[in-house]
Amino acid sequence: MIKTRFSVVVLSLLLFVGNFHAFGAKGNWYIGDWVSWSNFRYVTSVASDFKYLYFGTTGGVMRFNKFMRNFEDPWTTSDGLANNWVVRLYYDQPKDEVVIDTKGGISRYNLTFQKWYAGGEYAAMASNNFLPPDKYRKFFLDVGYSFVPGSDYIQDNYLQQFPVVFGYNEDNDNVWLATWGLGLALGNSLTGQMRFLNYGLDEKNVRSIYIDGQILYLGGVGFGSQAKGVTKFNRQDNSWEYWEPISNFNFYSADANVIAGDSAFIWIGTTSGLVRYSKKEKQFRTYTRSWGLWENEITALKSDGKRLWVGTTRGLNVKEPGSDTLIKVELPGLSRIEVRTIEIDSSLIWVGTDQGVFKLDLQDKSREKFVDPYGVVNSRVNCIVKSGDQIWFASRQGILMYDTKQNQYKVYSQGVDIPGGEVLQIAVHPYAVWAATTGGAAKLDRSNNVWYLYTEFDGLLNNYVKTVVLEKDYVWFGTPEGLTRFHWYVPGRIE
Structure with missing residues (x-):
């Protein structure tokens, strides 16, 4: 984590002694502060001790509790692995260590001391299992x-x-x-039956996170090829489900830019249309330009409980309850405008585009462009978030806070106040503002007006953070390498 106050940057240098530097968790955090999930469906190796089975994969190490018969939190670079691609691993009983050979070198976890070590020799014995x-x-x-x-x-x-x-x-x-x-399958030699156990992400490039109670819906866009599916993670029973177009009728694409939901449906904005999943009927339906969309590629979604506001690469649509038609919304003086974010403030609809911010008033039916005196939101706006009387904007220039009640502004400039890169998304808490940037996750301590930067050194799987979602004392990050959860709010913690 890097702390900045305006233009002052304080860097902490770690001294490594040989190859045997020890730490409880990565970056001097406590074990469990950072937990990450990736695609664990490509399995390379296995090891076993008294309590666990350890499965090496191209996304980290899966840990299966033999007694509870379930998967526990995996090990990734967020914990202490040198690299998530595990080549082989074994359990060293005399040292009570799991030795993991990765593409980035050897990592060792000592079970007795609950510490990670870097380096060492790989000296596995042959297994008869x-x-x-x-x-x-x-x-x-x-x-x-x-x-x-x-x-x-x-x-x-x-x-x-x-x-x-x-x-x-x-x-x-x-x-x-x-x-x-396909991941892992577990069978019983007495019954002769074998079933596959889903665990981890179907598409590791997480661009969108939607939380619906105990369920997380996770989507992204594939690298070089189409995303295989959208992941449904039920934390209540630790189950993972994959929604894939190849096995679902009327589900055209899993390349998901954004996911939203309401009491009846889960909405997935893909590169090939708007996908609706019915929670009751458990069926999919895809809306395209034939149903009124400006364009098939969906870039933003926001539900007010009744209407669904839909942003595309060419304009804004709205779907009224009970209707399958998507109404085109004209923005003043503009056509073929890319909608990047939508926020709802009572009767006001805030629309962030590649050409600034527009404000729609549903009461008086007015539509106007919103211009701030500092020029922060006059070009591409990536995210808009409402928090009380405040509207927060993230753009190429930085972050703007607009107090609608006091008619006051606060500017945080990119590269001057805000560490990291361009701000892609923000999440607002009474104590902090989190920013997903192209160079890490930035956090504003609102009481002290101090910014902190969290990177791969702390526990991120990748510094390119595409999305951020707050959930009480935890914050979720989506990156090209997977999903990360950080226990950020701990009273008394000194950063």
Whole structure:
């Protein structure tokens, strides 16, 4: 974490002694302050101790509690791994350490002292728990999956094939199957049945986070190819569900720019239309230009409980309750304007675009451009957030706070006050303002008017933070490498 006060920047330098620097958690935080999830569906290795099974993946280490029979928080670079791509790992019983060989070097976690160490030697002993193909191919997989005859692949109903990496016996009747792309399957040798266990993200590039009670909906846009699916994470039972277009009718694309919701529906703004998921019917429907959209690519969503306001790359739409038509909203003097963010303030609709901010009054039906005296919101505006009587704007120039009651402004300039890069999103709390930037997560301590910067050194999976969502004492970040939760509000903590 980097602390700044106006133009003064204080940097803390850490001295590493050899390859054996020890820390409880990364960046001198407590274990559990930072927890991250990525795509864990590409499994590389496995290790076991008395209590846990450790599965190495391309996104970190999954930890399965043998006694509780569930997954616990994974290990990633947020904790102390040198790199999230795990090549191999093993349990060193004499030292009570899990030794993890990653693409960035060796990391070791001492279970006795609960500390991470960097470096060391990799000296694993051969395990007799691995199964030959003829042993695990006897199992019956979940409906829709089958072993490909004469090969070490699994095929689904859509003819997608996934390599089997290994089979592993858990010193009892439980047998694990590790795959490259489907994650893990757990079977029982007595019943001969095997089922897949979802855990982690379907698309690791998290651009949007929507919290609906105990459920998180997570979406993003794929790198070089289309996103595979939207992830539904139910924290109440620690279950993970993947919504994929390939297996759902009327769900055209999972490349999600934004996710919103109301009591009846989950709305997903994709690059190919507006997707509606009915919570009751558990069915999808996609709206496109045929239904009135300015453009198929959805860039912003906001629900007031009745109407749904929809931003596209060419303009603003609104969907009235009970109607399937999306009404085009004309903005004064402009056409083909990209809507980047929408906020609702009673009867006022604030619309942030690539050409500034527009204000729509639903009472008097007026529409006008909002101009601040400092020019902060006169160009591209990325985010608008209402907090009490204040409206907060994030733009290329920085952050503007507008007090609607006092008619006062407060400016935080990009690169002068705000550390990191361009502010993409903001989340406002009475004590702090969080900013997702292209160079880390920035936090404003409102009582002291001091900015802090949190980076990969602290626990982020990537410094390019695309989205930020506050939830009580926790803050959630979406990055190109996955989802991160930070326990930010701890009374008495000195930063």
